[in-house]
Amino acid sequence: MFFDQITEAIFSQQSVSAFNETAIELFHFQYKNNTIYKQFVDLNHINPIQVKTIAQIPFLPIEFFKSHNVVCGEIIPTDFFESSGTSGMQRSRHYFRSLAIYEESFLKGFAHFYGNIEDYCLLAVLPNYLEQKHSSLIYMITKLIEKTNHPDSGFYLNDLKSLSDKLMILKNTKQKTILFGVTYALLDLAEKYPLSIPDTIIFETGGMKGKRKEMLKEELHSILQKAFNVAFIHGEYGMTELFSQAYSKGKGIFMTPPWMKIFIRDINDHKTMLDFNKTGGINVIDLANIYSCSFIATQDLGKLHEDVSFEILGRFDHSDIRGCNLMIE
16 A cells, blocks of 8 residues: 555655655655646646656645645545634645644654653643644644653643743653743743753744744844753744654754755745755655645745754745744744
8 A cells, every 4th residue: 555655665764865765756646646736747847757856856835735725636635734824814724634644753753853752741831822723733742742641741821830830840850841832932931930940941933923022033042041041942843734843952953854854945946956055945845745745845944054954044025924833933
């Protein structure tokens, strides 16, 4: 069965050649089965038979997830993830047939960078987004909380005092702890209950939502580092349209899991990929996007380094503001 075979290939990536081979296989599968992607490829006058390397694969603009059903097959699934946004804003929808591949991706992705989730207590302060039942971020955090099997893991909505007390208890018991927070809530916690928790991993997910003025990431992270006495602020680069996440352990430098790869395109010529250390649009290959599209041209600006780490530098001026599961809003 294609699904079982390709899933095994995706999460057993051991080399560049294996990644490329799987990507090419997915390209041909999605060209044949994804009507929207096929039309896009054809309109770009690309003969799929001649696509032999990943450099020849066209990247679908992420905006298509707002205006079209980007799915493989003729039947549109009923389940989907939806991007956050203000009332009246056109939102992206990522339809899926099964959440098994998403769960496998984020669980293995977390383990790749941070080890066994069961070693942690995970606290989350993401109040606004709990109301969004189609949030991929909330689904991921909820499942990670469940997987910790720790009695104190959970969402600490607007009760910052209880959250502060719990963080100190976990520190004193030497429990490995992760705090996952939306930007404005972490700033509220930093101002009202600053505390020294140097061993706690703090994830800042983005998101002021009009509650505070926007600020540069460097300034924001400096405030949080001083308030909590931590060396770095961590982050994840994920979005509604992807099933995988890249992670940053500090300084805004991200790394991808083996089944995800970043490219930088020329902002004036979407078919041209740039060399290392050049600023351009971020393209993503996410092999876990089996039944949508694995080849996405985002509206984020970034730079790729020689060690294949990357940084996010902003967004295109004409693009919509994305929700909380991006580092840059």
